[in-house]
Amino acid sequence: MAEANTTTVTLHVHRFTPRAERAENARGGSPFARKSSPFGGGASASARRRPRGRQWVQEYTIPARPEDTVLDCLLTIKRTLDPTLAFRYSCGHGMCGSDAVAINGTPTLLCTAAIRDWAKQPGTLPQVDDEGFRHVGNGDDENTSVEGAQAADAKTQSLGVIELAPLPGFPPQRDLIADIDPMLDQIRKLTPYLQADGVLATTAEGKVDAFEYLQHPEQLAKYETLSNCIACGVCEGSCPVFAGGDAFIGPAALVWASRFINDSRDSKAMERMDAIDTADGVAACQSVRACSRHCPRGIDVGEEMWQIVAKVRER
Structure with missing residues (x-):
């Protein structure tokens, strides 16, 4: 009997680790420092400012099925490969809305995004910047199917690549968690x-x-x-x-x-x-x-x- 093929998916995760807070900021700052900018803003504006820190894209390739969700994949990575990966989720059924991220540059929920609908071959993946926004004009086609794209006789078939970034428009807190x-x-x-x-x-x-x-x-x-x-x-x-x-x-x-x-x-x-x-x-x-x-x-x-x-x- 022929051996069943194994399918995998590759996730490109935009990761972010905030820079450690400086000691004077942690204590509340100098009592002689200005409390607000003369150009407006103040404390609330500084809280919305994109935090500084280390940014990089990390690649994970894991076994997966077309019907698995992107949340399933992240949980597999978290439990078996990289416990430092940070993302937010709760109900896992599209009811709480806590796991919103940008998938291939499009904001959506991790728990409702099936691999078959989002995985793409590397040449069709849109370019996503550090803030999660998708750049147009890169051959992006949201209806591109990846099933059956690999050779039929291969023992391991790749379902494609998925790009993950924090929800655009919000400052990131860590990895895929946005504020x-x-x-x-x-x-x-x-x-x-x-x-x-x-x-x-x-x-x-x-x-x-x-x-x-x-x-x-x-x-x-x-x-x-x-x-x-x-x-x-x-x-x-x-x-x-x-x-x-x-x-x-x-x-x-x-x-x-x-x-x-x-x-x-x-x-x-x-x-x-x-x-x-x-x-x-x-x-x-x-x-x-x-x-x-x-x-x-x-x-x-x-x-x-x-x-x-x-x-x-x-x-």
Whole structure:
């Protein structure tokens, strides 16, 4: 009986080790140092600055099957080859959004990315810079199939190469772990929770109205899809305008704002629209719609951006 062929995949991982913090910074700095720059920014701006450290690309070749996910491959490397490799994950099923990275320059989740869909032959792999952004014009074809590309009589067949980098638009913390706090801070600024009028509804008999917040299906449909957002940062990493700071509030924050603006139970819709009707809010959105690509929860983020911009301008 013929011996079964073994398939492998090669991962090119953009790694990063931050430089050790200087002693005076760890202690809080000199009491005579300037606390903020005369050109703006200050402590929050320094926290968003890309940290310095060692950067390099490391290659790993491991046995793998086409149906394996990229997360499966990283876990194999972590457990058998290199325990120093750092990446973030939690549920492993595309529900938590913690494992967002750039795969071949495209932001997506490690746990939902199958090797068969992302592995490419070396000549077709896009060039990815140190910040995870893909360079165009390098023969990139996202639909390139790698199965069967090797000789049929080979004992070991390569499924191809996958390029991994931290999520673009955010400062890296270590290897594939990006600091998404800027995005979460922007979401928190927009009070991402239901704000009702605070009046306790009662029935004609003076009893508490247990059906106060019932909605018609049409009312629920206006925001139900938006409530699926898991704040993974994929849309932020895809947005060419978002820079991980205050220059643009970002599509994720606008999705969360839109979710409550469209909720018939919320009484702060006008205040919410005022909060995003700023130069770094809806005015900064350029309607590129790159944010719609690869949303793991199926949200057409670009369309939602267009809808919320139109609603703010028409109010």
